[in-house]
Amino acid sequence: xxxxxxxxxxxxxxxxxxxxxxxxxxxxxxxxxxxxxxxxxxxxxxxxxxxxxxxxxxxxxxxxxxxxxxxxxxxxxxxxxxxxxxxxxxxxxxxxxxxxxxxxxxxxxxxxxxxxxxxxxxxxxxxxxxxxxxxxxxxxxxxxxxxxxxxxxxxxxxxxxxxxxxxxxxxxxxxxxxxxxxxxxxxxxxxxxxxxxxxxxxxxxxxxxxxxxxxxxxxxxxxxxxxxxxxxxxxxxxxxxxxxxxxxxxxxxxxxxxxxxxxxxxxxxxxxxxxxxxxxxxxxxxxxxxxxxxxxxxxxxxxxxxxxxxxxxxxxxxxxxxxxxxxxxxxxxxxxxxxxxx
Ligand code: 5GP
Ligand code: MN
Numbered sequence: 001x002x003x004x005x006x007x008x009x010x011x012x013x014x015x016x017x018x019x020x021x022x023x024x025x026x027x028x029x030x031x032x033x034x035x036x037x038x039x040x041x042x043x044x045x046x047x048x049x050x051x052x053x054x055x056x057x058x059x060x061x062x063x064x065x066x067x068x069x070x071x072x073x074x075x076x077x078x079x080x081x082x083x084x085x086x087x088x089x090x091x092x093x094x095x096x097x098x099x100x101x102x103x104x105x106x107x108x109x110x111x112x113x114x115x116x117x118x119x120x121x122x123x124x125x126x127x128x129x130x131x132x133x134x135x136x137x138x139x140x141x142x143x144x145x146x147x148x149x150x151x152x153x154x155x156x157x158x159x160x161x162x163x164x165x166x167x168x169x170x171x172x173x174x175x176x177x178x179x180x181x182x183x184x185x186x187x188x189x190x191x192x193x194x195x196x197x198x199x200x201x202x203x204x205x206x207x208x209x210x211x212x213x214x215x216x217x218x219x220x221x222x223x224x225x226x227x228x229x230x231x232x233x234x235x236x237x238x239x240x241x242x243x244x245x246x247x248x249x250x251x252x253x254x255x256x257x258x259x260x261x262x263x264x265x266x267x268x269x270x271x272x273x274x275x276x277x278x279x280x281x282x283x284x285x286x287x288x289x290x291x292x293x294x295x296x297x298x299x300x301x302x303x304x305x306x307x308x309x310x311x312x313x314x315x316x317x318x319x320x321x322x323x324x325x326x327x328x329x330x331x332x333x334x335x336x337x338x339x340x341x342x
Contacts, residue, residue, distance in 0.1 A: 001188055001192075002188060003080020004138050004141075005136055005138070005150075005151065009135075010151070010155060011184075013120070013134055013135055016134070017046070017051065017255070020052070020092035021051060021052060021092060021136060022051065022092050023051050023054075023091050023092060023094070023095060024055075024095065025039045025043045025054070026055075026057075026087055026097070026105060027039045027056075027099065027105075028058070028098055028099035028104045028157070029104060029105055031059075031061040031062075031065070032175060032259065033135075033171050033174070033175025033210060034098050034114075034145055034172040034173075036061055036071065036147045036172075037070060037145045037170070037175070038145040038147070038168075038169070038172045039057075039097045039175075040069070040070045040124065041145055041148045041149070041152075041165050041168045041169040041172065041341055042095060042097060042148045044070070044165035045155075050103060052101075054075055054081055055070065055075070055076060055124055056072055056074070056075050056087070056088070056108070057074070057076055057077065058076075058077045058078065059255070060076050060078075060255050061074070062254070062257075063212075064209065064256060064258060066201055066233075067209045068164070068167065068168045069167070069168070070164070070168070077107070077108045078265065080305045084108075084142060088111065088115060088117075091115060091117065092117070092118075093120060094119045095119075096119055096122070096123070097123065097144050100131045102127045102129070115298070118133040118134075119133055120132060120134045120136070121136060122136045122137075122151065123140055123147060124137070124139055124140075124143065124144055124146075124147060124309075125139070126139055131212050138288075141170045142173055142189050143173050144172060145171070145173050145176070146172070146189060149192050149193075153174075158195060160236070162199070162204075163201060163308065165199075165325065166201045167201045167206060168233075170196045170206060171205065171206055171210065173192070173193065174207070175198075175214055214257075215252070216323045217251045218251070219287055221247075221257060222264075223243045224247070226241070229241050229243060230264075230265060232265070232268065233329070234270065234340065236269065236332045236335075237270055237271055237272045237340065238273040238329065239265030239266075239330060240241070240265065240274065240325070241265065242278070243258070243276075243279065245279045248278070258278060262289050263289060266289050271334075272290055272292060272294050272339060272342045273288070273289075273299075273339060274290070275288050277324055279321050280316075282318070283316045283318055284316060284317045284324045285312060285314070285316050286304055286306065286310075287313075287314050288300055288304075288306075288313045288314065289311060289312050290342045291311065293338075294311075294342045295311075296308070296311060296313040297309060299331070300314060300315040302312035302328065303315075304316065304328075305317065
């Protein structure tokens with residue numbers, strides 16, 4: 001297996017792990033499978049090293065990730081700010097997983113910034129911030145969970161990874177690669193998966209727990225979105241879906257229900273850019289996906305206050321839903337050449 005992080009960096013991490021007693025592992029807002037899987041996998045390793053560890057998310061995470069061992073102990077900042085702040089204030093180090101700038105964790109970022117504790121990054125998104133004490137950033141990785149696996153392997157070998165930690169890591173990999181349909185060109189990833197399977201994970205069971213666990217309302221919301229709220233713009237090889245709060249309420253929206261909606265327009269022949277706009281409490285949340293060379297990271301950074309990966313990014317606006325969709329349609333003109341030549 002190729003060593004992707006240099007020995008000096010790994011040695012510094014090792015030294016840090018030997019010197020700390022308490023840690024927190026924090027992941028991004030609207031946590032997905034990789035956010036939760038990588039965080040629980042890393043927390044498992046810290047606990048193995050006798051470091052008392054708490055996983056923290058800014059807001060709640062989807063029901064279909066709650067089967068992972070340790071997920072019940074995750075602390076949600078918006079469900080108890082004081083308690084979470086107390087835990088962070090007692091921690092000797094802050095591990096930041098699956099995000100690379102503090103603005104990806106909303107208000108929690110402001111609190112952490114004020115704490116002045118060593119922050120260690122483990123992440124695979126573009127353009128990481130420079131303020132981390134140690135930075136394990138590797139853009140070509142399939143997922144942060146893959147990086148967690150590689151770091152554990154480099155530090156101590158993986159024979160001690162137990163089944164539940166292997167399941168969490170596998171969940172991160174399988175969700176961030178869209179069930180191995182993208183971001184997994186490196187054959188070594190499949191060696192990692194094979195190793196995880198040696199840890200006795202039940203891959204089929206995990207698949208069912210993540211992907212065959214929807215409510216009827218969620219399925220109806222998907223049907224409604226595709227039937228009534230999808231706009232196709234063949235002249236830009238683009239399609240998008242938009243949903244209002246009222247529509248979400250009508251289908252009894254739960255966190256995670258719209259996960260994956262953005263991928264559907266992208267499976268239309270000739271479409272290379274897909275967007276999904278959804279009304280939040282005080283902002284519009286946007287997901288972008290693309291095929292080939294078109295960079296949604298650039299689009300999200302330039303116009304929608306966001307970022308992520310080249311082919312999968314997100315952003316937000318403080319405009320209305322209509323204004324946001326209009327802005328999107330307007331800026332598409334700037335990218336027309338790139339969209340058509342893709
Ligand atoms: P999703 O569309 O699934 O929410 O996010 C797609 C990718 O973009 C993920 O890797 C996610 O971390 C990143 N992302 C989502 N929203 C934002 C955002 O507002 N800002 C930045 N920088 N990245 C985002
Ligand atoms: Mn990820």
